[in-house]
Amino acid sequence: MEIKIRKNVLDRNKNKANEVRALLKEKNVLMVNMISSPGAGKTTLLEKTLENLKDRFKIAVIEGDITTDRDAQRLKGHGVPIVVINTEGGCHLDSHSISKVLPEFNLDKLDIIFVENVGNLVCPSHFDLGESFKLALVSTTEGDDKPIKYPMLFREAKVILLNKIDLIEYTNFNKSSFKVDLNNVNGKVPLMEISCTKNIGMSQWYTWISNQIISKS
Ligand SMILES: Nc1nc2c(ncn2[C@@H]2O[C@H](COP(=O)(O)OP(=O)(O)O)[C@@H](O)[C@H]2O)c(=O)[nH]1
Numbered sequence: 001m002e003i004k005i006r007k008n009v010l011d012r013n014k015n016k017a018n019e020v021r022a023l024l025k026e027k028n029v030l031m032v033n034m035i036s037s038p039g040a041g042k043t044t045l046l047e048k049t050l051e052n053l054k055d056r057f058k059i060a061v062i063e064g065d066i067t068t069d070r071d072a073q074r075l076k077g078h079g080v081p082i083v084v085i086n087t088e089g090g091c092h093l094d095s096h097s098i099s100k101v102l103p104e105f106n107l108d109k110l111d112i113i114f115v116e117n118v119g120n121l122v123c124p125s126h127f128d129l130g131e132s133f134k135l136a137l138v139s140t141t142e143g144d145d146k147p148i149k150y151p152m153l154f155r156e157a158k159v160i161l162l163n164k165i166d167l168i169e170y171t172n173f174n175k176s177s178f179k180v181d182l183n184n185v186n187g188k189v190p191l192m193e194i195s196c197t198k199n200i201g202m203s204q205w206y207t208w209i210s211n212q213i214i215s216k217s
């Protein structure tokens with residue numbers, strides 16, 4: 001019985017996600033679902049990405065947050081449209097909440113929407129938002145076992161960013177073991193080692209995401 005209820009919820013979510021995806025395709029807007037643990041660096045990655053790409057592309061942000069608008073406050077200086085979705089305790093966004101806020105944007109004037117999902121490696125992976133693709137962000141301070149412990153996210157992501165590479169020498173993060181596990185879960189996904197705060201490896205990320213935007217139509 002419980003399994004059936006869950007399936008219904010996921011089916012309803014999937015149907016709405018397909019509507020969202022069709023609308024974004026019609027408007028030629030890319031949507032990136034950013035998923036990580038709390039504190040891995042999603043908002044910092046957004047701060048740097050906006051700084052670097054906002055003059056080249058028309059960008060908007062959806063901030064998924066349990067209660068506050070703190071992340072949106074950090075980003076608002078960049079002058080791009082931002083909408084906050086407070087999940088009021090919910091541990092992930094869903095396609096219905098995305099669908100409700102899309103009218104806040106002028107989709108005819110956007111290239112890309114970054115969605116910062118609620119910090120969590122489990123639930124956000126199960127809920128399709130209608131995104132073009134998922135981005136998984138992990139950091140060296142979380143331990144190297146995340147791909148094997150949370151395979152669904154790493155299997156579905158189109159790109160993996162390993163952040164806080166500047167701190168790796170202070171941790172016991174084992175890069176080769178991380179790569180072996182990742183390869184077992186998803187052997188094809190591009191992996192970029194970056195530090196958002198120390199500006200390491202960021203240019204390959206800017207190039208990669210720019211190419212996604214350019215080749216979307
Ligand atoms: N040392 C280091 N700290 C980082 C890096 N990226 C983010 N941080 C810090 O990690 C903390 C959490 O970052 P935040 O972007 O808020 O994570 P979020 O919860 O995933 O949005 C902040 O104090 C950031 O300054 C990095 O590459 N290196």
Ligand SMILES: [Mg+2]
Binds near residue numbers: 042043044071116
């Ligand atoms: Mg954040």
